[in-house]
Amino acid sequence: MTSVEEGRPRALLAGASRWWVRQLPWAVAFVLSVALLPTTIVVLTADYGLGGGLASALAVAQAAPLLLAVAHPLRAWYVIFAADVAGALALLTVDFEARLLWPFPPMGIVGYIGLCLALGLRERRRTLLLVWLATAAANVGLGFAAPHGFGAKGLLLTILGGVALLLGGVLRERHEVQRRLAEQETISEAERERRTLLEERARIARELHDVVAHHMSVITVQADTAEYRLATLEPDVREEFTSIAATARESLGEMRRLLGVLRNEEAQGELVPQPGLPQIAQLVEATARTVGPVEFTPCDAEVPEAVGLSAYRIVQEALANVVRHAPGAATRVSLSVSEPVADGADRLTVLVVNGPPPEPPAAPLEVGGTGHGLVGMRERVRIIGGTLDAGPLPDGGFRIAARLPLTETEFP
Numbered sequence: 001m002t003s004v005e006e007g008r009p010r011a012l013l014a015g016a017s018r019w020w021v022r023q024l025p026w027a028v029a030f031v032l033s034v035a036l037l038p039t040t041i042v043v044l045t046a047d048y049g050l051g052g053g054l055a056s057a058l059a060v061a062q063a064a065p066l067l068l069a070v071a072h073p074l075r076a077w078y079v080i081f082a083a084d085v086a087g088a089l090a091l092l093t094v095d096f097e098a099r100l101l102w103p104f105p106p107m108g109i110v111g112y113i114g115l116c117l118a119l120g121l122r123e124r125r126r127t128l129l130l131v132w133l134a135t136a137a138a139n140v141g142l143g144f145a146a147p148h149g150f151g152a153k154g155l156l157l158t159i160l161g162g163v164a165l166l167l168g169g170v171l172r173e174r175h176e177v178q179r180r181l182a183e184q185e186t187i188s189e190a191e192r193e194r195r196t197l198l199e200e201r202a203r204i205a206r207e208l209h210d211v212v213a214h215h216m217s218v219i220t221v222q223a224d225t226a227e228y229r230l231a232t233l234e235p236d237v238r239e240e241f242t243s244i245a246a247t248a249r250e251s252l253g254e255m256r257r258l259l260g261v262l263r264n265e266e267a268q269g270e271l272v273p274q275p276g277l278p279q280i281a282q283l284v285e286a287t288a289r290t291v292g293p294v295e296f297t298p299c300d301a302e303v304p305e306a307v308g309l310s311a312y313r314i315v316q317e318a319l320a321n322v323v324r325h326a327p328g329a330a331t332r333v334s335l336s337v338s339e340p341v342a343d344g345a346d347r348l349t350v351l352v353v354n355g356p357p358p359e360p361p362a363a364p365l366e367v368g369g370t371g372h373g374l375v376g377m378r379e380r381v382r383i384i385g386g387t388l389d390a391g392p393l394p395d396g397g398f399r400i401a402a403r404l405p406l407t408e409t410e411f412p
Contacts, residue, residue: 011071012121025070025118032114036063040107044087048096048105058087062108066115073118077131080115081138084108084157088142098148103139104157116161120168128165135161193375200376204383207274207309212255220248276308277301277335280315284333287319291327294319299335303348307404310380311335311350314388317377318352318400326357329397337406346406347386356396377402 012025040059044050050058061083069076088103096102104112112135119131139158143150223245227238275283281298288294303311315333322331334351374390377400381388386404393399 029066029070033063033066036107036111043105043107047100048091049094054090058083062111066111069115069118073122077115077119085138103142109157112157113160113164116164117168120165121172128169132162132165196375200379204380216248216252220245274309275312277311280312283316291323295332297334301337303406306384307348310384310404313380314350314377314402315352322354326354328358330355348404348406350402352400354397
């Protein structure tokens with residue numbers, strides 16, 4: 001017969017989170033062994049007329065291995081099954097009343113049912129089937145030697161043992177199905193998060209391409225027209241400008257080929273100028289028309305295009321979350337440039353704070369988002385070397401604070 005599968009707990013319910021659940025199988029096995037041991041000795045000697053020494057040996061062999069069944073039920077089955085069969089053969093040597101159960105006394109049946117339940121909770125179907133077939137074969141085989149005839153009550157061990165094996169097997173397989181479903185949900189959630197992150201990175205790459213491509217185009221035009229705008233250029237300087245223009249054009253070509261891989265048919269609409277700080281005011285006005293007044297504190301500072309784009313997307317996603325989850329809530333959007341901190345770099349602070357909604361919405365006002373929520377925000381901030389602080393407020397609102405460096409930083 002097959003042994004217990006590798007990787008399973010050493011004891012029944014050993015993986016339970018609560019300590020008393022982990023100890024429960026040991027307690028049940030201990031109580032069962034302590035109760036059956038003296039009872040078996042008394043019944044075998046007083047009712048069946050078996051000798052005290054033999055009755056004690058059989059009682060120990062049938063009851064004590066129940067403690068082993070908590071961790072190794074199949075090994076315990078070998079001992080108890082052999083002891084039960086030996087006990088049935090030993091009873092053939094004495095004269096007992098016809099009303100008494102044979103080949104297996106009531107105490108042996110009780111212990112065997114507990115053992116079968118432990119087997120069902122630990123072993124595979126094939127093992128359980130072989131255990132039941134061995135039990136039935138021994139039960140029927142001994143029936144041919146029955147001293148007072150063999151009836152339906154002589155098959156109690158086979159019937160009740162089969163029920164216990166079936167019940168334990170069903171419970172075990174149900175637990176396995178639930179465990180696998182939980183593992184699959186965990187894997188699926190991790191895969192969804194990974195896919196979301198990759199999609200957001202691709203989206204950021206497409207947007208940054210549009211920003212960088214503009215500057216590369218300006219470099220190309222300036223290098224190409226330098227010899228016409230500056231009549232006193234030396235030949236070697238003119239050649240240098242020509243080389244700069246060629247390199248810029250080559251870089252633009254490489255970027256466009258890369259962008260062709262990142263863009264799909266649905267992304268063609270993104271081939272428009274990317275928004276920045278000036279467009280945030282329009283975004284706030286549109287949101288205010290949808291869910292109510294939004295307090296806005298603008299910032300007129302000149303910021304790099306990549307920083308302005310990231311700030312716009314952060315505000316866009318934050319306001320979309322307000323529309324979806326807190327319509328009508330008091331909302332404040334603030335843009336400011338902070339003084340240099342320890343690293344000596346200016347930072348653009350983007351702050352979006354909303355209070356709790358006046359009343360819980362029956363359904364989200366907007367079912368589709370503009371990005372991927374906090375995942376997209378954190379990725380944008382990380383790429384340009386900034387920080388993001390987002391979380392719920394004690395009054396039921398939500399706060400998003402992003403600090404974006406305005407000087408060139410080394411990407412992590």
